[in-house]
Amino acid sequence: MLTGAEIAKHNSSESLWMIINGKAYDLTEFQTNHPGGQKILLKFAGRDATEEYEPIHPPGTIEEALSADKHLGDVDMSTLLPEQKIVEQAVPKSTTAGDAPMTLGACLNLDDIEKAAERLLKPKAWAYYRSAADDERTHNWNRESFYSVRLRPRVLRDVTTVDLSATVLGHTSSLPIYISPAAMGRLAHPDGEKCLARVAAAHQIPYMVSANASVGFEELASQAKEGQILFYQLYVNRDRTKSEDILRRVAKAGYKAICVTVDAPVAGKRERDERAKLDDEAASDPNMQKAVKNTGPDAPDAPQDEPSQGIAQALGSYVDPTLAWHDLEWVRKASGGLPIIVKGIQCADDAALAAKNGAQAIILSNHGGRQLEGAPSSLETLLEIRKFEPWVFKKLEVWCDGGFRRGTDVLKAIALGARCVGIGRPFMYSLVFGDEGVNKVATVLREELAQNARLMGATSMKEVVPAMVNARELEQNVYDGPYESPVRALAKL
Incomplete structure (x- = not known):
């Protein structure tokens, strides 16, 4: 059984391992073919990506995408380091949802259900569903x-x-x-x-x-x-x-x-979706955290290597x-x-x-x-x-x-x-x-x-x-112009 320390060593494009549902996978060769782009895989390199992966992929997708020799085996999840665990960061939501119903019984119409969802969904999920x-x-x-x-x-x-x-x-x-x-x-x-x-x-x-x-x-x-x-x-x-x-x-x-x-x-261009993704990346990327702290006029710019890519773009x-x-x-x-x-x-x-x-x-x-x-x-x-x-x-x-x-x-x-x-x-x-x-x-x-x-x-x-x-x-x-x-x-x- 693999340990968290072993997985953590493979956290770059040269050797990219990832944990999903307690199992480790070698995505080094697959990363350039990933439909959502390479960047998202690098973000989770050497870490547990289950929380990010599971809601947006049908079960068995990764097994179908990779050859058997890329399935590395089970991981002892008790050995994971704190930085290998992904927890979605909170993103401020609209204040208009403050008085929204929290129970289904209190929802009288479809607008009520939307307001309840804004309060109950995770920020990234809400941004994807609601974005326009x-x-x-x-x-x-x-x-x-x-x-x-x-x-x-x-x-x-x-x-x-x-x-x-x-x-x-x-x-x-x-x-x-x-x-x-x-x-x-x-x-x-x-x-x-x-x-x-x-x-x-x-x-x-x-x-x-x-x-x-x-x-x-x-x-x-x-x-x-x-x-x-x-x-x-x-x-x-x-x-x-x-x-x-x-x-x-x-x-x-x-x-x-x-x-x-x-x-x-x-x-x-669904900016609500992209912004939620950007906020999520900023919260989990140490380099961007440093950039946020250095907010003076001489502070270095935050990394701008790629535009933020929301779920829809991916x-x-x-x-x-x-x-x-x-x-x-x-x-x-x-x-x-x-x-x-x-x-x-x-x-x-x-x-x-x-x-x-x-x-x-x-x-x-x-x-x-x-x-x-x-x-x-x-x-x-x-x-x-x-x-x-x-x-x-x-x-x-x-x-x-x-x-x-x-x-x-x-x-x-x-x-x-x-x-x-x-x-x-x-x-x-x-x-x-x-x-x-x-x-x-x-x-x-x-x-x-x-x-x-x-x-x-x-x-x-x-x-x-x-x-x-x-x-x-x-x-x-x-339309009221010429028509043929x-x-x-x-x-x-």
Whole structure:
């Protein structure tokens, strides 16, 4: 059995050993191939990296990445030196969370769950989940767009019973809602995405598994209930053979469709995430600690060898920026013909091109405001498609995500033509409470949808129609310049 002192000797790029879950691994040769970059490995060289590693990697990942001779054996953890143990440093949080609920029972809505998560999550986890691009204005606009749409309810209709179900790619969902793909569930709970899968099955709603989930997609599929609807979100790898292998395995595991995410050829600048990473590195790096102490005018600069890299930047480093429309057919063939969903449509032109290139569904999304600052909300894109390419709604299913927090938000999107709506961050925040938290989000949405559908005078989602909303105020944000359809023939439909 190896000792802490033996591991500590291998703390450089020339000889890089690391401890994960009580076992030592030689990462010297692997470090330059690490998807998250070499710097993060060097930070934990000769140390125990379990706390950093475990929440963001599916079990067995490191064993798969390394040859057997790089598995060095068990470590006597009682022999570790103090400096070999990693403890996440506290990062000051927003004071707005000071009065937030701390128990699930005190959460009445999805905003309450977000506030509770801010208090309960570790700083780095909160920063990753909550972060958005640049000044985070687009994140806020996503929410504000719903306030610009007024409802036009009908009355004196028998609303004793309400059917909230929706048909999504031929599958019946009990709600016009699916769980959006979001990564790193184990940052909030040890079971991570397993919680999401279990509750999605219980509520009979689709779950779209993130390509960067911290639980393997095959493990999630192996635990799925009979008839459960699982979709797989794909980020195409620079090494296309790796994506082809994943697509074959996804199809074999029983996933119902492939969601190709197209709005992230590079990761957005998510400063909240980067700052949390920088603060964490400063707290654990002796050189940076010295620089912080020497704050006088003649003090040396802190090390600036590399920019801070947040979790999002590390996760997205493998994505292929050459992806183009013709690659949808390659995805379809590699998956054995599974339906294609294109996620990240932000204008009518691309909605038309998605239809031309055989997508069965599109998701109007600005990535939760995490990619391009200034991108339109999904409701704005929905209105743009209705204005310039209304035939698209007949050719494929139009889904939306980004900023949905209330049952009325969902109903507004349905009225404007959306088939269903994705909920991401609220489900991730709820993981701090495990299955009960995830169930709370789904239950609150179900209850709000039923109540507000009745108040609108609708007994099914088919009765939630454009005449039930007034979106004139939001229409002021919709593109009004010259427009020529990129798909003239289909536009005549």
